[in-house]
Amino acid sequence: MADDKKKLEQxxxxxxxxxxxxxxxxxxxxxxDAEKRFLGIVKRYKPREVTRTFKIEEPTLATxxxxxxxxxxxxxxxxxxxxxxxxxxxxSLAREHSIRCARVVAIAVLGEDRLIPVHGKGGTRWVEDTKxxxxxxxxxxxxxxPSVLYKLYVLVNAMCNLGDFMNSIRLMQQERTTMPIxxxxxxxx
Numbered sequence: 255m256a257d258d259k260k261k262l263e264q265x266x267x268x269x270x271x272x273x274x275x276x277x278x279x280x281x282x283x284x285x286x287d288a289e290k291r292f293l294g295i296v297k298r299y300k301p302r303e304v305t306r307t308f309k310i311e312e313p314t315l316a317t318x319x320x321x322x323x324x325x326x327x328x329x330x331x332x333x334x335x336x337x338x339x340x341x342x343x344x345x346s347l348a349r350e351h352s353i354r355c356a357r358v359v360a361i362a363v364l365g366e367d368r369l370i371p372v373h374g375k376g377g378t379r380w381v382e383d384t385k386x387x388x389x390x391x392x393x394x395x396x397x398x399x400p401s402v403l404y405k406l407y408v409l410v411n412a413m414c415n416l417g418d419f420m421n422s423i424r425l426m427q428q429e430r431t432t433m434p435i436x437x438x439x440x441x442x443x
Contacts, residue, residue: 276311277409281397306393308363310406312413317365320382321414324358353395355407360390362410 283306286299313321328351361368368387369380394403 276309277413278307278309279402279406281306281308281393283393283397310359310362310410310413311365312415313362313410314366316369317361318414320361320368321358321410324354324361327354348400352400352403353391355403356394356398357387357391358410359394359398359403359406360387362413363390 283304284301285304286301289298289300290296291298330347364383364387368383370383371378372381398406
């Protein structure tokens, strides 16, 4: 029992360290440099490999809501998976949900930077930068292998720290200062 408690404490300490520091990962991509020839009339594009570094940090509540909105779209029809054409269905689901997983990782990487302010007469409102989000989603879908994408997706779920969030809600619900005290229970004894 004490051994299990020690393992649980170590796991919590590792998770808190992970959440506090964040996690960085690299993606190799190809960029093209334009080389002008014949007085700039003809352009020749030379590929150049670049390594981009991204960091996943603990998401804010707004980012957590956006990730939840994306993950709610994961649907798997178990009956269709048991059919004779289950391999075709599995390929279809992999294509469909790999893009969604890449989008979840992109949302986590961008965090609050995915929102851009739009000033108007009524004040400032925040709008999602879909172009930047689509670019990162495309990059992750193209360049990250499925096994690494899965690990990043699990990491994003760990970084959301939903366990601590739920525990804090439970504690707040139990320890309200304005909670009514039942008089009947006190008068019975």
